[in-house]
Each structure stands twice: as C-alpha cells, then as structure tokens.
Amino acid sequence: METDLRLESTVWVENKRYRAVLTGWHFKWTELDKKNRDKKTISVPVAEVVGVEEGRVEILPQKSVEDTDKDFTVFYVKRSSSGSSYGLLWRLGWTQFSCPSRVLRDQWTKHLRMALKTHSPMRPNRLLVFINPFGGKKKGRKIYHSLVAPLFDLAGISSHVIVTERANQARDHLLKKDLTGFDGVVCVGGDGMFSEILHGLIGRTQQEAGLCENDPTVTLQPCSLHIGIIPAGSTDCVCYATVGVIDPVTSALHIIIGDSQPLDVCSVHQASGLVGYSVSLLGYGFYGDVLAESEKHRWMGPLRYDYSGTMVYLSNRSYAGIVQYLPADPLLSSPRDRTRCLSGCSVCSRSTERLFPHSSDSGSLYSSHFSQFSNDSEGEWVSVEGRFRCVSLTCMSSSCPKSPLGLSPSAHLADGTGDLILVWDTHPLGFLKFLYRHTSTEDQFDLPFVEVHRVKAVRFSLPPGKEEEAYEEIGGSVGGMDEVERGYDETVSTTGSQQYLAERGTGREMTDGQKTANPFLCGLCCSKAPAVSVWNCDGEILASTEILSRIHCQLVRLYARGIEDGAAVHNNSGENERGCTLHK
Numbered sequence: 001m002e003t004d005l006r007l008e009s010t011v012w013v014e015n016k017r018y019r020a021v022l023t024g025w026h027f028k029w030t031e032l033d034k035k036n037r038d039k040k041t042i043s044v045p046v047a048e049v050v051g052v053e054e055g056r057v058e059i060l061p062q063k064s065v066e067d068t069d070k071d072f073t074v075f076y077v078k079r080s081s082s083g084s085s086y087g088l089l090w091r092l093g094w095t096q097f098s099c100p101s102r103v104l105r106d107q108w109t110k111h112l113r114m115a116l117k118t119h120s121p122m123r124p125n126r127l128l129v130f131i132n133p134f135g136g137k138k139k140g141r142k143i144y145h146s147l148v149a150p151l152f153d154l155a156g157i158s159s160h161v162i163v164t165e166r167a168n169q170a171r172d173h174l175l176k177k178d179l180t181g182f183d184g185v186v187c188v189g190g191d192g193m194f195s196e197i198l199h200g201l202i203g204r205t206q207q208e209a210g211l212c213e214n215d216p217t218v219t220l221q222p223c224s225l226h227i228g229i230i231p232a233g234s235t236d237c238v239c240y241a242t243v244g245v246i247d248p249v250t251s252a253l254h255i256i257i258g259d260s261q262p263l264d265v266c267s268v269h270q271a272s273g274l275v276g277y278s279v280s281l282l283g284y285g286f287y288g289d290v291l292a293e294s295e296k297h298r299w300m301g302p303l304r305y306d307y308s309g310t311m312v313y314l315s316n317r318s319y320a321g322i323v324q325y326l327p328a329d330p331l332l333s334s335p336r337d338r339t340r341c342l343s344g345c346s347v348c349s350r351s352t353e354r355l356f357p358h359s360s361d362s363g364s365l366y367s368s369h370f371s372q373f374s375n376d377s378e379g380e381w382v383s384v385e386g387r388f389r390c391v392s393l394t395c396m397s398s399s400c401p402k403s404p405l406g407l408s409p410s411a412h413l414a415d416g417t418g419d420l421i422l423v424w425d426t427h428p429l430g431f432l433k434f435l436y437r438h439t440s441t442e443d444q445f446d447l448p449f450v451e452v453h454r455v456k457a458v459r460f461s462l463p464p465g466k467e468e469e470a471y472e473e474i475g476g477s478v479g480g481m482d483e484v485e486r487g488y489d490e491t492v493s494t495t496g497s498q499q500y501l502a503e504r505g506t507g508r509e510m511t512d513g514q515k516t517a518n519p520f521l522c523g524l525c526c527s528k529a530p531a532v533s534v535w536n537c538d539g540e541i542l543a544s545t546e547i548l549s550r551i552h553c554q555l556v557r558l559y560a561r562g563i564e565d566g567a568a569v570h571n572n573s574g575e576n577e578r579g580c581t582l583h584k
C-alpha cells in the first residue's frame with residue numbers, strides 16, 4: 001500500500017523549484033537551490049490534508065478557481081498558538097503547485113486523494129447538524145454559516161442542517177428519526193445542547209441494541225456515530241476540555257479530518273431509573289445552586305453564571321448528605337498526580353487496550369470492568385457523611401475559559417473513571433480560596449476541607465429521616481478565618497422533597513412554607529435556607545436528589561483528539577504557504 005501511493009516529482013510553488021514527495025503518511029515539499037541542494041522542507045501529515053483541487057484555487061476574499069491544467073492546490077491544517085488558551089488554534093493553510101505536465105498533475109491529485117482515503121478513513125462524508133440559535137451569545141447560525149459551512153464545502157462534506165425551534169428537538173430527532181447515511185452529528189451550541197445530542201445518541205444506540213438504560217448495572221453499547229462540537233454556548237466546557245480552545249474553525253477542521261476522541265460518560269440513576277448522562281459536571285450544592293439561579297437570568301447570556309455565582313457564593317450555603325463512592329484502581333492513576341490528559345494520553349490508551357483487547361471487539365466491553373459494580377463489590381464502597389459546600393463528579397478535567405485547568409486538572413477523558421470532589425463545609429473565605437484557585441495554576445485540592453477521589457461510581461443520599469424536611473437553621477455559618485475549616489454538622493432539619501426541587505429547578509415561585517422572596521439571598525438576609533440543593537448535570541437541573549451514578553468507559557466518540565501539547569507538535573510553517581480563517 002505504502003509503495004503504491006508513493007509519488008515524487010519536481011513541482012513549482014510561486015516560481016521556486018521544489019521536490020514534492022508523497023510517502024503515504026506524509027506529503028512534503030522541499031525547496032531546491034540552483035545546485036539541487038535542499039533548502040526548507042514543509043511536511044504535512046496526510047491525515048491533516050483537508051482537500052485537493054485541480055487548478056489554482058483562491059479562498060479569499062471568496063473562493064475562485066483558475067482552471068489551469070498543470071496546477072493543483074492542496075488545503076491542510078496549519079497550527080498557531082492560541083495565546084490565552086492551552087490548546088493550539090488550527091487554521092486552513094493552502095499551497096498552489098505547478099507541475100511540468102498535465103499527466104503529472106493528474107497523478108498528484110489522484111495519489112493524494114487515494115492517500116486521504118487510505119490513511120484517513122474516519123473522515124465524514126455526510127453530517128447531521130443541529131444549531132441552537134439561542135445558545136451563548138445567540139451567534140450559532142452565523143458561526144455555522146460563515147465559518148464552518150465553507151470549510152465543509154471545501155472538504156466535500158454534505159450536511160443536513162436543522163436549526164432547533166425548541167429545547168430537546170435535537171434529542172428527540174436522534175431518538176426517533178432515520179439516521180441512515182450520516183457519519184456523525186454536529187452540535188452548534190453549548191454544553192446543554194451537547195447534552196441533548198449525547199442523550200439522543202446514547203438512547204438510540206441502546207434502543208437498537210435492546211439494552212435497558214434504566215438498569216445501572218447494564219453494560220451500555222458505545223455509540224457508532226461521532227459527535228462534533230462547534231462551540232457557540234456559554235461555558236463550552238466539553239469543547240475546551242477536548243480541543244483546548246474555543247474556536248469554531250479549529251473544531252470544524254477536527255471534524256473534517258475525522259479525528260476521534262473517545263469520552264467517558266457518567267449515567268445518573270434514581271430508584272426508578274435513568275435520570276440523565278453527564279460528561280463534564282455532575283454537581284450538587286454550589287454548582288447546582290448556580291445553575292438553578294442562572295436559569296432565571298438567561299437574558300444575561302453567558303454573564304448569568306458570573307452574576308449567579310456571586311449571588312450563590314454570598315448566600316453561603318452548605319448541605320447535608322451521605323456520599324458513597326467506589327474507588328478506581330489507585331495503581332493506574334491518581335487525581336493528584338499532577339499529570340495532564342493530553343492528545344495520545346497513555347493512561348487512556350491503556351484503558352482502550354483493556355476495553356478492546358482484540359481491537360474492534362466491543363462485545364466483551366466493560367464486562368471485567370463492571371463486574372465490580374455488582375453486589376460483590378459492596379464492601380469496596382467508601383462512605384462519608386457530613387455537610388458539603390459542593391459535591392462534584394467529573395469524567396474529564398472540565399477545563400473551560402473560566403477555569404483553564406478545570407475542576408480536576410489531572411482527570412482523563414477516556415480512562416473509565418471520574419473524579420469525585422468533596423468540598424466540606426468551611427468558612428466563606430476558605431470556599432472563596434477554593435473557587436479562586438480554579439482560575440490559576442494553584443492546586444485547589446491542597447486545602448484541608450477539600451478531598452478528591454478517582455472513582456468508578458458514586459451514590460448520594462440525604463441523611464436518614466431528613467429527606468422530607470425542606471428548611472434548616474443556618475446558624476452561624478458565616479464564620480471567620482479562625483473557625484475550623486472542615487465542619488460536620490449533623491443537626492440538619494429539612495422539609496423538602498424532590499417535587500420542591502423540581503419546581504425550584506424550573507424557576508417556579510416558592511410555596512407557602514418558603515418565606516423568602518429569593519431563597520438564594522437568604523444566607524445573607526435571613527435565617528432560613530433550603531436544606532437540599534439540586535444536581536447540575538452538564539447544565540441541566542435534575543429532578544432527583546438521591547442518585548447513583550456510574551462511569552461508562554469510552555461510551556461516545558467526538559471529532560477531536562484531546563489537547564495538543566504545543567511544545568511537542570510540529571507546526572508546518574513555511575514561507576510559501578498561507579493560512580486563513582475563512583472570515584469574510
């Protein structure tokens with residue numbers, strides 16, 4: 001195969017003579033001096049070639065083709081540093097080549113296209129695209145049509161675009177409609193929109209496999225369709241944590257070249273069945289309250305989280321609960337090992353190897369892994385009880401522009417584990433320190449009231465006898481620096497129920513027993529506060545408080561490759577190439 005695709009010849013780029021070589025895996029061109037000595041070489045992996053066209057093609061100010069018979073143009077990925085983010089920005093680069101004859105030109109285009117098919121087989125031909133026109137700053141449509149669609153056209157990808165008219169339309173479409181012919185689904189929006197796609201695809205896959213999603217012990221079937229994310233939301237955490245930048249062009253190029261990043265997914269169950277799936281944040285306490293509060297201020301756009309974060313912080317809440325967790329194998333990795341899950345991560349690769357020992361055999365998937373979830377493993381569960389500022393479970397680092405290293409900087413995208421972060425009740429300045437450390441490189445786990453555990457499953461329940469009470473006395477929770485930082489207060493009195501939580505989650509008015517006009521301010525202005533919080537499940541409020549969650553290793557695949565290590569990645573830059581963003 002390698003020898004079939006090899007091609008070498010002299011070509012000209014902007015009147016300079018080059019030797020171009022296609023080896024199968026790489027396409028290189030080296031400038032030659034008058035004595036045939038090599039000057040500068042530009043090398044592009046075939047996997048990163050976006051497309052090949054006959055003639056001299058120009059992209060800016062708009063696409064034009066000069067149909068000359070000895071020329072061809074190659075489009076490829078070009079990297080640049082993103083400045084503030086950790087990942088690299090990808091841009092479209094292109095070079096126009098002139099050959100000595102038409103026959104040679106045709107050989108070049110044929111060989112390059114064949115190399116693309118052979119060495120880059122996961123590229124999509126047809127995509128189903130969902131655009132949330134109301135996500136983030138409401139720019140989803142514009143972002144797709146001006147930045148993404150022209151790149152898909154150039155790469156020969158056809159797409160069926162649906163601009164959503166209501167919440168859950170994308171999920172319902174994926175659950176019910178014919179998906180034949182599509183290679184992947186693209187989500188233009190934020191984490192909430194991604195969550196819809198996730199639920200739709202996982203649900204559809206289990207339906208077709210005849211598996212019951214409600215049973216937490218069932219080994220779920222991985223989804224065959226890839227998901228692409230074009231970031232156009234408020235937090236855009238899934239995109240940031242899997243690509244390293246929030247940039248629609250970079251994400252579109254990852255989709256075009258058919259990159260593939262497996263992703264762990266956490267299923268969340270209550271007694272009666274499945275309540276949802278999460279990949280980034282399953283959070284109770286602070287993050288649940290922020291989400292519930294923010295829903296009332298959607299008109300603020302992404303700023304609603306800053307406003308609500310401040311209000312919820314000032315309300316100074318903590319919640320009683322029992323957390324049980326099933327620890328992951330500490331020999332494989334640790335949330336405190338100060339490593340980062342980067343593109344080609346060895347911890348995740350070992351997981352893939354364990355899951356798919358015979359490459360494509362997904363039949364045995366998880367069986368060894370999840371036998372540990374059965375009753376036999378009951379003794380392995382660890383249980384803690386007390387008052388928490390927040391309880392968070394994340395299957396990935398959950399880095400985002402607000403927190404560039406994320407909720408758990410050493411978490412892995414595809415290792416089959418999640419990180420459970422327990423923030424015990426503490427004084428307000430301690431909690432502020434914890435939150436503030438998310439914005440820097442300081443270790444947020446190096447605080448006496450914070451614990452982090454790498455886990456396979458988590459249960460959360462309210463203390464016995466307290467489930468039916470909704471309110472409690474706050475009683476001296478606004479303390480000074482000299483207070484004990486980790487507190488265990490078992491004298492909780494609650495009068496709430498899941499129904500109350502569901503109502504609060506949807507922003508409905510408080511009932512008679514709830515005296516304050518704004519329950520999120522009562523930590524400051526009165527003595528009562530809700531005794532129960534809500535779960536934030538990737539931006540959706542769950543109606544259940546007592547839950548069981550389990551991490552499913554590599555249940556879905558994204559068109560991404562994880563965060564590239566800027567220092568390690570060769571950036572194919574050369575004086576004869578150009579890069580553009582396809583901005584008009």
Ligand SMILES: CCCCCCCCCCCCC/C=C/[C@@H](O)[C@H](COP(=O)(O)O)NC(=O)CCCCC
Pocket residue numbers: 190191192193233234235236237280281287290291305306309398400402403406407435436438439536537538539540
């Ligand atoms: C004093 C400075 C405090 C800064 C705290 C920063 C902590 C940020 C951690 C953010 C983790 C985000 C995890 C992802 C959550 C999203 O799924 C969810 C929905 O996003 P979207 O659909 O785009 O609206 N976003 C949130 O729940 C927002 C949390 C913001 C917390 C301040």
Ligand SMILES: Nc1ncnc2c1ncn2[C@@H]1O[C@H](COP(=O)(O)OP(=O)(O)O)[C@@H](O)[C@H]1O
Pocket residue numbers: 131132133134135136137163164165166167168188189190191192193194196232233234235236302539
């Ligand atoms: N056309 C629509 N109208 C109203 N809500 C929608 C629509 N399309 C999607 N949604 C919902 O909007 C929510 C937020 O979308 P998302 O794209 O994540 O934006 P943001 O990041 O700003 O929250 C999602 O939960 C999704 O279900």
Ligand SMILES: [Ca+2]
Pocket residue numbers: 264394395396411412413414415416417418
């Ligand atoms: Ca993980």
